[in-house]
Amino acid sequence: xxxxxxxTEITGEEMNELMRVRREKMAAIEARGIxxxxxxxxxxxxxxxxxxxxxxxxxxxxxLAGRIMAVRGHGKASFAHIMDMSGRIxxxxxxDVLGADGYEEFGLIDIGDIVGVEGEVxxxxxxxxxxxxxxxxxxxxxxxxxxxxxxxxxDVETRYxxxxxxxxxxxxxxxxFIARSRIIQSIRRNLDNKGFLEVETPMxxxxxxxxxxxxxxxxHNALDMNLYMRIAPELYLKRLIVGGFEKVYELNRNFRxxxxxxxxxxxxxxxxxxxxxxxxxxxMQLTEEIYxxxxxxxxxxxxITYQGQEIDLTPPWTRMTMTEAVKxxxxxxxxxxxxxxxxxIADSLEVKYDKKDGIGKILSNIFEEVAEEKLIQPTFIIGxxxxxxxxxxxxxxxxxxxxxxxxxIYGREMGNGFSELNDPIDQKERFLAQVADRESGDDxxxxxxxDYVIALEHxxxxxxxxxxxxxxxxxxxxDNYSIRDVIxxxxxRPQRD
RNA sequence: GACCCACUAGCUCAGUUGGCAGAGCACCUGACUUUUAAUCAGGGUGUCGAUGGUUCGAGUCCAUCGUGGGUCACCA
Numbered sequence: 110x111x112x113x114x115x116x117t118e119i120t121g122e123e124m125n126e127l128m129r130v131r132r133e134k135m136a137a138i139e140a141r142g143i144x145x146x147x148x149x150x151x152x153x154x155x156x157x158x159x160x161x162x163x164x165x166x167x168x169x170x171x172x173l174a175g176r177i178m179a180v181r182g183h184g185k186a187s188f189a190h191i192m193d194m195s196g197r198i199x200x201x202x203x204x205d206v207l208g209a210d211g212y213e214e215f216g217l218i219d220i221g222d223i224v225g226v227e228g229e230v231x232x233x234x235x236x237x238x239x240x241x242x243x244x245x246x247x248x249x250x251x252x253x254x255x256x257x258x259x260x261x262x263x264d265v266e267t268r269y270x271x272x273x274x275x276x277x278x279x280x281x282x283x284x285x286f287i288a289r290s291r292i293i294q295s296i297r298r299n300l301d302n303k304g305f306l307e308v309e310t311p312m313x314x315x316x317x318x319x320x321x322x323x324x325x326x327x328x329h330n331a332l333d334m335n336l337y338m339r340i341a342p343e344l345y346l347k348r349l350i351v352g353g354f355e356k357v358y359e360l361n362r363n364f365r366x367x368x369x370x371x372x373x374x375x376x377x378x379x380x381x382x383x384x385x386x387x388x389x390x391x392x393m394q395l396t397e398e399i400y401x402x403x404x405x406x407x408x409x410x411x412x413i414t415y416q417g418q419e420i421d422l423t424p425p426w427t428r429m430t431m432t433e434a435v436k437x438x439x440x441x442x443x444x445x446x447x448x449x450x451x452x453x454i455a456d457s458l459e460v461k462y463d464k465k466d467g468i469g470k471i472l473s474n475i476f477e478e479v480a481e482e483k484l485i486q487p488t489f490i491i492g493x494x495x496x497x498x499x500x501x502x503x504x505x506x507x508x509x510x511x512x513x514x515x516x517x518i519y520g521r522e523m524g525n526g527f528s529e530l531n532d533p534i535d536q537k538e539r540f541l542a543q544v545a546d547r548e549s550g551d552d553x554x555x556x557x558x559x560d561y562v563i564a565l566e567h568x569x570x571x572x573x574x575x576x577x578x579x580x581x582x583x584x585x586x587x588d589n590y591s592i593r594d595v596i597x598x599x600x601x602r603p604q605r606d
Numbered sequence: 607g608a609c610c611c612a613c614u615a616g617c618u619c620a621g622u623u624g625g626c627a628g629a630g631c632a633c634c635u636g637a638c639u640u641u642u643a644a645u646c647a648g649g650g651u652g653u654c655g656a657u658g659g660u661u662c663g664a665g666u667c668c669a670u671c672g673u674g675g676g677u678c679a680c681c682a
Binding site: 125127130131181183190220256258260262263264265266267269270320367368371372373498515525553576591601603 | 619632651652680682
């Protein structure tokens with residue numbers, strides 16, 4: 110039962126004085142016949158609850174469990190703060206209450222230890238609601254010191270690598286991830302209420318479809334075959350629409366083998382949804398509804414501040430075609446009828462393009478260069494060229510563009526949706542065009558998915574689809590500058606040296 | 607992938623022209639029974655990211671490497 114911790118060695122690094130002292134205290138605790146790593150503790154209240162219900166609880170006994178965050182000794186009495194998930198509350202330890210032995214045991218407690226306490230709720234002379242401890246139980250001895258109580262933990266690398274420390278000492282980080290959970294909850298509740306069915310489709314796919322991106326490759330040993338980590342669930346979700354699930358969504362991870370930046374993590378979270386018999390106009394409205402509901406649920410307002418910039422999420426958001434956006438922000442009318450004309454316009458705006466790029470891709474490049482970062486307030490950009498939208502339905506009047514939108518907030522692409530291409534003949538041709546691009550060296554072009562085409566041949570109802578980047582949405586709602594600050598464990602290189 | 611910046615005590619940070627490694631918090635010792643960034647007196651706990659080089663002498667200058675951050679490139 111009782112493990113012997115006397116000779117505990119530490120691997121991989123030297124023990125400093127602070128750690129040595131804590132291990133000595135652990136040994137002293139064991140010497141008193143107490144387990145330094147305890148067991149279940151029945152608490153009656155959480156810290157915030159005691160503060161809120163002080164009127165009823167004053168003079169009564171409560172049991173709390175949490176981490177010791179500060180200790181202020183005063184000889185035969187001491188104050189401390191304990192933190193649980195709800196917040197912090199002050200503890201008051203007195204020798205005459207605990208007895209000489211009990212007070213000595215309190216002396217073996219360090220900042221960072223997990224303890225259970227029982228005691229009477231009261232208010233100090235200075236007015237702070239506190240618990241006068243009558244019983245103390247050590248639940249987990251902390252063998253390493255916490256970061257600075259005042260400055261917290263700032264070192265970005267440590268914050269990401271040891272996120273638990275970040276969460277312990279930086280309250281705003283806790284708040285961000287609590288908000289993230291609420292945001293996801295809001296989206297689920299909203300879609301569930303609208304009759305959407307949440308589904309799970311393969312993360313490992315034989316063909317990485319549904320987006321233009323480089324996939325991660327993994328290997329299945331028993332089948333001796335390579336699989337791709339999915340870059341999008343799109344093609345599977347639309348198979349489910351074929352199967353008669355008329356409203357489906359999946360809220361989960363995608364993986365893209367691309368560079369890491371302030372807006373990109375190799376694995377990121379998206380919600381993708383598909384609604385049969387709807388079109389991109391309906392989906393734009395749904396997008397607004399989702400955003401507004403999240404903002405109201407999490408922030409209580411649709412007027413938010415991001416990086417000092419006021420952003421008004423109140424619908425309807427501006428709708429603008431890609432060519433209109435280019436006109437608005439560059440003054441140039443993009444009406445190219447040939448690749449040569451398109452290149453000339455791009456050249457005049459000093460926008461780069463590839464030799465193999467067609468009119469549509471060049472327009473898209475121009476848009477990204479001149480307009481994207483200017484779209485601060487929520488804006489739907491519509492009318493994407495068919496050339497860059499191989500899964501979207503063509504516009505009825507102009508087959509060179511699609512019934513598609515992307516929406517931008519603070520100059521960032523936040524999501525993408527369209528009327529789904531449900532013509533299997535057209536889809537097959539679009540795949541073939543992508544395959545040709547792939548063969549000419551574009552390793553981000555879509556792969557041919559014959560099985561998906563067969564599904565379309567069975568009949569995909571007219572369908573509207575949407576993908577919203579959850580991480581970027583959380584960044585916006587929590588005013589975080591980097592995607593790493595809204596992902597608990599962002600991708601990092603393994604540490605060396 | 608390119609360029610720029612950072613890396614000093616457990617944490618947050620100073621460190622001048624190349625001349626004995628510093629502060630606050632934390633920690634240790636002592637005092638203190640309503641404090642709260644408790645206070646008071648004393649104590650510095652270190653492979654200055656790593657490895658080479660220049661130099662009488664390197665935290666500081668040079669080179670290479672590592673990790674992180676930023677900008678760009680890339681990227682529905």
